[in-house]
Amino acid sequence: MVRIKNRYVVVRIVPEKPTNILKIDDAVLAKSVLRNVKKYYGDYGLGTVEHGFRVKYCNERTKIAIMRCLHRSHRTLTSTLPLITMIGDVRAKFHTLYVGATIIHCNKFIINHQQRFLDEMVGQIASAKERKDFIKRVMEFDLEQ
Amino acid sequence: MEKTYPFYDLCIPYQKDEKALREIIKEAISLGYKTIAIEQVFDHSRRDATKRVPDIFPPPVTLKSLEDEFKNQLKILQRLTILYVDVSVAHAMTNSLNLKKYDLVAGQPKTDAALTHCCTTFAGDLVTFDTDGGVKLLVNRKAYQIGVKRGLFFEIKYGPAIRDSNVRKDMIKLAHNYCVRGKTKSIIFSSGATNPFELRGPYDVANLAYIFGLSEDQGKNAVNKACRQLFLRAQGRRIGKTFMFVRSTGPVVFSDSSDSDDADSEKAADDGSDENEEMGNFVDTNSPEPPSKKKKKLV
Incomplete structure (x- = not known):
């Protein structure tokens, strides 16, 4: 049996002006990444990346997203990410956190990463209820599995 | 030797506005850099030739407050970039005491003769290129090989390349020239970022190696091992x-x-x-x- 090799790229979206909630959904993210691939690599690049490309996950609070692409084209994708300065209509950049071969490992990485993020953020929230909500929202990633 | 930790970003231009500089440094920390160099530029060709001063190079700026503030998170180095057109700079460099106060010394040649001199006899550690005026100088094979043998490093700045399409083309041209002339040895990546938004994470920079014609390994080395070697070489030059x-x-x-x-x-x-x-x-x-x-x- 032939196994289709994928690469999962975990990125953090860093907007130019810090905001709490980012209004970017999967479709907008996918569209802007593919548009930039076309800009920098032309039709050939878009063709190789588009096949198998998908945004698997996008959290608007932690601003973390997972993108999947085929193993053949992942270098095209990862080298495009630093050149992007606009996502949708927000000025933002990508910060690549991790490139993994299975989504399980990406999950493990993200859970660790979000734990650290929580440690930073929870201190800033005063009321207990809000804090509970916040933790739930951030960690809802685990429930999806 | 002094310890430095990865990752490295060896070119952050100095700004008078300390607030802006602090913002950049904070961003660099959050992205995972552990060693950065603040760059000052000295234009040798534009100096007043009639005045005779004992030391033409300016002393490094004092960044004491910044250094103290980020003491445990980040190491701040001082770097001087010398722009020059002819070889008379070499004489000034041997006599200068201020030059020894800098952690890194980079040369930015403006003419072909200066470029050859830069690769063969320049007493610095790093060869860099002008990004604003377009890359008209391309290093030839022989000079490049000599430079690599002498332990010089060659810099590629990605900050301006992200900003502007023309600079991007030039930088790609420059990087591929290294690739053609001598299999891309001794390359480092640095940001040259004037605002926090232009900084990219170390892994992003390593990935950029793909468009600059470097392999994956070389790309990673360009933000990590090569910079360490450069730092050691610079220390060797000083002491x-x-x-x-x-x-x-x-x-x-x-x-x-x-x-x-x-x-x-x-x-x-x-x-x-x-x-x-x-x-x-x-x-x-x-x-x-x-x-x-x-x-x-x-x-």
């Missing part, structure tokens, strides 16, 4: 051929006085200075040491 040096760190504290003979000799060696010294087996090297660094043998 001579050594593999260990002793530097004073604080006031003198004699904790052990059981061996009075030794203590006496130590005091004599200290010569009344108020500073304690980290001890180490100093292996000498028949090269002169700057006066501030004292050598001492461990008893």
Whole structure:
């Protein structure tokens, strides 16, 4: 049996002006990444990346997203990410956190990463209820599995 | 040798506005950089030739407050970039004392002759290129090979390349020229970022290697190992051929006085200075040491 090799790229979206909630959904993210691939690599690049490309996950609070692409084209994708300065209509950049071969490992990485993020953020929230909500929202990633 | 930790970003232009500089440094920390260099530019060709000053190079700016603020998170180096057109700069460089205060010295040649000189006899550590005026100079194979053999490093700035499409083309041209001329050795990536938004994470920079024609390994080395080598080379240039040096760190504290003979000799060696010294087996090297660094043998 032939196994289709994928690469999962975990990125953090860093907007130019810090905001709490980012209004970017999967479709907008996918569209802007593919548009930039076309800009920098032309039709050939878009063709190789588009096949198998998908945004698997996008959290608007932690601003973390997972993108999947085929193993053949992942270098095209990862080298495009630093050149992007606009996502949708927000000025933002990508910060690549991790490139993994299975989504399980990406999950493990993200859970660790979000734990650290929580440690930073929870201190800033005063009321207990809000804090509970916040933790739930951030960690809802685990429930999806 | 002094410890530095990955990742490195060896070009952050100095700005008068300390607030803006602080923002950039904060962003660099959050992205995972541990060593950065603040760059000052000195234009040798534009100086006043009629005035005779003892040291034409400016002393490094004081970044004491920033250094103290980010003491445990980040190491800040000082770097001087010398723009020049002819070889007369070499004479000035040998006589300069201010130059030794910088951690890194980079050369930015403006003409072909200067570029050849830069690769073959320049007494700095790094060769960089003008990004604003377009890349008209491309290094030839022989000069490049000599530069690599001498341990020089060649810099590619990605910050301006992200900003502007023309600069991007130029930088790609430049990087591929290294690839064609000599299989891309001794390359480092640095940001040249003037605002926090232009900084990218170390892994992003390593990934950029793909468009610059480097392999994955070379790309990672360009933000990590090569920069460390560059730092070591620069240290070697400043203090001579050594593999260990002793530097004073604080006031003198004699904790052990059981061996009075030794203590006496130590005091004599200290010569009344108020500073304690980290001890180490100093292996000498028949090269002169700057006066501030004292050598001492461990008893």
